[in-house]
Amino acid sequence: MIERAVINAGPLVALSLLEKLDVLPALFTEFWIPAPVYTEVVTxxxxxxGAMDLSxxxxRAHIRQAPDPDPLLVAELDPGEASVIALARTLLPCLAIIDERRGRRIAQQIYGLPVRGTAGLLVE
Known part of the structure; x- marks a missing residue:
């Protein structure tokens, strides 16, 4: 199993609603929330x-600044997904936790990242 993960806003909010944020430290030695994702959810x-739980x-100790995403990511995805992929690429081996289909497809097919969504985390 991959011990490092970068998580997007959708899965964070879903886990918060389900009161399952505790699965992240249980499943991963390291997990990171890119700064744009934290801003999207909390600010x-x-x-x-999700806003209150994640504040x-x-x-906050898991917030990490992502490198500037490449132009493809900026053109095709929202800032949160783009930052998840950009950060995960610098932390290989690293799992990108993204629920949105387009973001998952780009992460897997173009960048070769392993991807999982909220449901995948909960069945693990």
Whole structure:
């Protein structure tokens, strides 16, 4: 099993709603939340699901600045997905946790990253 992961906003919010954020430290030695994803969930998502849970200190410790994503990612994906893929590429071997189909396909087929979604984490 891959011990390192980078997680996108959708799975973070879903795990928060399900009260299952604890699966991340249980499954991975290291897991990272790219800064744009954290901003999307906590700052832009203030008052929405996931924002309060992820503003706690134990989650802020997992924020990591992603390198600038390449132009393909910027053109095809939202900033969160692009930052997940860009960061995961620098941390190989690393799992990209993305729910959106387009982001998963680009991560797997173009960048060769292993990908899993929220459901995949919960059945593991």
């Amino acid at each position: 832009a998502g203030l008052g929405r699901p 706690a200190p134990q989650w």
